[in-house]
Amino acid sequence: MKQKIKRYSLFSLLILLLSCEQFQSVSSTEEMVSLRATIKVNLNVGNAPIPDQLQVKLVNFAERYELTTTMTPNQPITVEDIIPGIYTVTVSAEKSEDGFSYNYNGNAVNVGIVNDMETITVDVGAGKAGALLFKEVYFCGSRTPTGGSYFRDQFYEIYNNSDLDQNARGLAIAIINPLTATANMPVYDGPDADKYVYALQIWQVPDTSDFILKPGESLIIAQMADDHRKANLNPAAPVNLLSAEFETLVQTTALIQDNPAINMKMAFWPSPTPQWLTTVFGGAFVLYVPSEPINPNSTTEVVSPVGTTTKTYRIPIESVVDALENVGNPNQMELKRMPAVLDAGAATVNGTYLGVSVARKVKETLPDGRVILQDTNNSTDDFEVMDPPQIRRYGAKAPSWNTWK
Amino acid sequence: MNKRNIQYIKGLLLAVVALQLAPFIKAQEKSNLISPLTIELSKARSTWLESDNGAGIGLDSLGKFGLIDLAYNTTNGSFKRVQQGEKEKLLDVFTEGGQKIGNTYAWGRFAYTNETQRDTRFNTAMLDPYRGVPYYPVDPNVSDWKKQHYNLQMKISSSPLLGRYYVGIQAEYKAETGAKQMDPRSEVYLYAINVKPGIAANFGSHRVGLNLVYENLIQETRAHSNSDTQVNQNVFVMKGLGNHYTAVIGGLQSLGSFVYDGNKVGGGLQYNWHQQAFRVFAEGGYSFRVEEAVRDITKPRKEGTISQQEYYAHVALLHEGVNLNRIDFSYSSNTINGIEFVQVLDNTYEVQQWVDLYSNIRSTFSYDAYRLSYDFFRNITQEYSWKAGLYALYTVKDDTYILPASHLKISDFYLGADATFNLPSKGNSRWALGADVVLKMNQEGDYQYGGADPTSIVITEFMNADVDYLTQDYYKVGANISYFTGLFDQKGGGAYVRLAADYYKPTEGDDKRVITRLGVGLTF
Numbered sequence: 001m002k003q004k005i006k007r008y009s010l011f012s013l014l015i016l017l018l019s020c021e022q023f024q025s026v027s028s029t030e031e032m033v034s035l036r037a038t039i040k041v042n043l044n045v046g047n048a049p050i051p052d053q054l055q056v057k058l059v060n061f062a063e064r065y066e067l068t069t070t071m072t073p074n075q076p077i078t079v080e081d082i083i084p085g086i087y088t089v090t091v092s093a094e095k096s097e098d099g100f101s102y103n104y105n106g107n108a109v110n111v112g113i114v115n116d117m118e119t120i121t122v123d124v125g126a127g128k129a130g131a132l133l134f135k136e137v138y139f140c141g142s143r144t145p146t147g148g149s150y151f152r153d154q155f156y157e158i159y160n161n162s163d164l165d166q167n168a169r170g171l172a173i174a175i176i177n178p179l180t181a182t183a184n185m186p187v188y189d190g191p192d193a194d195k196y197v198y199a200l201q202i203w204q205v206p207d208t209s210d211f212i213l214k215p216g217e218s219l220i221i222a223q224m225a226d227d228h229r230k231a232n233l234n235p236a237a238p239v240n241l242l243s244a245e246f247e248t249l250v251q252t253t254a255l256i257q258d259n260p261a262i263n264m265k266m267a268f269w270p271s272p273t274p275q276w277l278t279t280v281f282g283g284a285f286v287l288y289v290p291s292e293p294i295n296p297n298s299t300t301e302v303v304s305p306v307g308t309t310t311k312t313y314r315i316p317i318e319s320v321v322d323a324l325e326n327v328g329n330p331n332q333m334e335l336k337r338m339p340a341v342l343d344a345g346a347a348t349v350n351g352t353y354l355g356v357s358v359a360r361k362v363k364e365t366l367p368d369g370r371v372i373l374q375d376t377n378n379s380t381d382d383f384e385v386m387d388p389p390q391i392r393r394y395g396a397k398a399p400s401w402n403t404w405k
Numbered sequence: 406m407n408k409r410n411i412q413y414i415k416g417l418l419l420a421v422v423a424l425q426l427a428p429f430i431k432a433q434e435k436s437n438l439i440s441p442l443t444i445e446l447s448k449a450r451s452t453w454l455e456s457d458n459g460a461g462i463g464l465d466s467l468g469k470f471g472l473i474d475l476a477y478n479t480t481n482g483s484f485k486r487v488q489q490g491e492k493e494k495l496l497d498v499f500t501e502g503g504q505k506i507g508n509t510y511a512w513g514r515f516a517y518t519n520e521t522q523r524d525t526r527f528n529t530a531m532l533d534p535y536r537g538v539p540y541y542p543v544d545p546n547v548s549d550w551k552k553q554h555y556n557l558q559m560k561i562s563s564s565p566l567l568g569r570y571y572v573g574i575q576a577e578y579k580a581e582t583g584a585k586q587m588d589p590r591s592e593v594y595l596y597a598i599n600v601k602p603g604i605a606a607n608f609g610s611h612r613v614g615l616n617l618v619y620e621n622l623i624q625e626t627r628a629h630s631n632s633d634t635q636v637n638q639n640v641f642v643m644k645g646l647g648n649h650y651t652a653v654i655g656g657l658q659s660l661g662s663f664v665y666d667g668n669k670v671g672g673g674l675q676y677n678w679h680q681q682a683f684r685v686f687a688e689g690g691y692s693f694r695v696e697e698a699v700r701d702i703t704k705p706r707k708e709g710t711i712s713q714q715e716y717y718a719h720v721a722l723l724h725e726g727v728n729l730n731r732i733d734f735s736y737s738s739n740t741i742n743g744i745e746f747v748q749v750l751d752n753t754y755e756v757q758q759w760v761d762l763y764s765n766i767r768s769t770f771s772y773d774a775y776r777l778s779y780d781f782f783r784n785i786t787q788e789y790s791w792k793a794g795l796y797a798l799y800t801v802k803d804d805t806y807i808l809p810a811s812h813l814k815i816s817d818f819y820l821g822a823d824a825t826f827n828l829p830s831k832g833n834s835r836w837a838l839g840a841d842v843v844l845k846m847n848q849e850g851d852y853q854y855g856g857a858d859p860t861s862i863v864i865t866e867f868m869n870a871d872v873d874y875l876t877q878d879y880y881k882v883g884a885n886i887s888y889f890t891g892l893f894d895q896k897g898g899g900a901y902v903r904l905a906a907d908y909y910k911p912t913e914g915d916d917k918r919v920i921t922r923l924g925v926g927l928t929f
């Protein structure tokens with residue numbers, strides 16, 4: 001009996017202690033007040049001219065709350081009405097001089113602003129506007145007439161946004177680890193681990209010949225460069241990809257055939273499946289030109305995250321031409337896996353099998369009708385959702401070497 | 406009509422026939438009578454019974470009674486809150502009783518309810534979305550809910566110690582479960598235990614009491630799911646006053662399930678004075694409750710925490726002679742602070758957990774109620790010959806989301822009246838006829854939403870529609886009829902059948918809501 005009383009007393013005490021901890025945790029909580037923060041910039045623009053004015057944007061993705069203002073490069077600015085939370089602070093500008101367009105970008109990602117008058121310093125770099133860009137990416141798949149899932153119609157459109165010819169020879173497209181936005185981020189060892197992004201799969205434009213893209217031309221990389229509206233595929237698919245320049249053929253099957261498009265080279269994919277299906281939740285992609293041939297058996301370049309056997313291929317951040325991160329829904333913006341230096345934001349179609357794409361916004365249209373696309377290294381701003389997906393939107397042209405278009 | 410309904414009707418018809426035949430089978434002494442009206446009158450005479458102090462139940466003269474009730478309720482109509490069912494069916498069984506065991510008085514109650522709600526919206530995973538926690542997911546799909554509730558209560562008061570002191574305890578245990586019937590689905594479980602130890606002392610015509618309160622509550626959702634795994638379902642996670650974020654149920658990015666853990670402590674004081682036919686009872690109390698809402702229990706992320714303070718005061722004046730006159734005034738105040746967290750993911754390989762960076766009170770919810778009532782029971786013996794009651798109720802709801810600012814304020818005034826007539830029939834049988842009317846007059850109603858995405862379906866079809874309902878004037882007319890007959894000679898109990906109906910109608914519009922209840926029971 002005594003033991004029972006002791007046991008019950010201990011149990012009651014434990015419950016009381018637990019509740020005390022709960023009560024203590026709220027006892028000193030005060031009502032929310034808005035905060036102020038000072039934004040400073042460190043300009044590191046090399047030979048580029050100093051911009052006259054910088055746009056400053058603070059985005060709290062969880063709250064869907066955004067503040068914008070402008071500042072001059074050498075004068076810190078105080079932003080008011082900040083809801084305490086996690087912010088992405090983006091500083092950007094554009095300037096044209098001596099016939100060149102320069103983009104200025106700097107980001108501070110996942111900055112917790114929880115105290116009044118915190119100072120946030122953003123390093124801003126400059127570069128000539130990117131030449132080859134992701135123009136439109138369709139990853140989420142579509143529904144069949146009977147409501148099934150169809151994912152073979154994915155495509156990636158690469159656009160020459162510059163005034164000069166660009167050669168896509170050897171250009172690589174990679175999806176980086178982890179496949180989907182997640183709180184379980186892989187951790188890589190090594191002092192220079194943050195100088196790389198880590199690819200799970202890499203496909204490469206053949207480096208056996210030149211593939212010139214003139215200004216305003218684009219190339220399409222299709223998972224399967226077929227007319228997806230065929231009866232045996234998905235009559236409800238939004239795209240016909242027969243005119244795509246490249247496809248990622250792994251093997252032919254009853255459904256997959258070798259289409260007119262040029263076959264990409266599977267440069268790295270440790271465990272391939274019959275088709276290059278990238279996640280319909282939204283992967284994070286990079287375009288880059290390898291400085292050395294991709295060796296899938298390299299003991300230095302193929303690395304695994306701590307505690308896993310997942311094989312990934314490391315890609316130097318400095319070699320990345322363009323990057324696009326996609327997440328499953330707006331609430332996953334804070335689960336970004338792409339380094340902010342490559343993409344300060346993320347695009348989303350907020351669902352799967354919706355038959356919609358993300359496409360880069362138009363910055364300006366030149367007198368000859370060629371469009372210049374927006375490239376601020378922030379996919380949240382640069383991309384918009386398009387319904388339906390469309391290849392060569394905005395009058396983009398197919399390259400002349402595409403004779404099957 | 407389905408098989409189950411036919412069985413209910415057959416059972417009720419048999420019960421009615423049995424009740425009609427019973428007076429001719431058995432005669433019964435009036436002095437031992439225990440009928441529903443007897444029990445109702447005993448409770449109206451009591452003051453400590455409804456208090457939080459179980460020790461005081463020994464100071465009421467409740468006597469020995471027992472009741473088993475089985476009832477079938479139906480609710481139909483579109484005059485309702487958005488999260489309620491267009492149609493609701495409810496089968497409930499409850500049993501209640503009290504008696505002296507030696508010099509100790511014990512009271513207990515057990516209730517079981519099986520509930521089916523049809524065509525609810527905007528409730529993905531809450532057994533009771535109105536219980537004061539603003540953090541929960543909703544979806545716009547029309548869905549049924551099936552729920553079961555078990556409720557066990559007891560109060561026990563010791564024999565007087567040192568001729569003056571009564572120690573006692575009252576406790577309540579709740580176990581509830583429910584399942585949403587359309588995608589996105591959820592299976593929800595709730596457990597709550599509430600314990601109130603108390604002491605009361607008798608100083609001649611003065612009596613005082615003191616009680617403490619402790620409550621622990623856990624509600625958990627066991628993984629959301631979709632029957633059609635090909636289609637993910639969009640949901641909205643509410644944070645108060647329409648503020649929300651979007652999420653999806655299904656696939657790799659599926660919203661994790663929510664777990665709620667709450668604790669409450671508090672206390673109450675009671676005072677009772679009695680002199681011949683007069684009695685005064687006064688009580689007041691305070692409680693403080695904290696409840697945390699956490700998502701993904703394996704990698705917990707705080708959705709929010711509420712801290713709730715409740716005050717109450719109640720005064721009852723009774724005069725008991727040939728008739729019983731009772732006046733009650735009560736006041737209650739309920740204030741909730743909604744605390745939200747800024748959390749960051751500590752991505753260190755060995756850690757990988759959400760860490761608090763900051764927390765603050767993001768929203769406040771208050772609800773005050775003032776109620777004044779008068780009840781008159783005519784010719785009281787074991788029962789009464791008729792009774793009449795009047796009440797007035799004033800409520801104020803004042804909710805704020807601090808930033809971005811949203812506000813909801815609603816105040817209402819209710820006037821109600823009821824009457825019951827006891828009509829003796831053959832032998833120990835009697836009919837009881839009752840009616841009541843309630844008039845609700847909205848005094849103020851204003852909702853301003855200042856958060857993100859004001860055109861979201863959450864605002865246009867959930868919040869706005871709910872506020873429209875809450876700010877409507879309406880009247881309610883209710884009627885009930887019951888027939889009781891004595892069955893047990895020595896013990897004085899009997900059986901009864903009762904039919905009640907309530908009709909709610911707003912003063913504007915064509916909506917309405919009808920609630921009917923058909924029940925049978927035994928008293929002993």
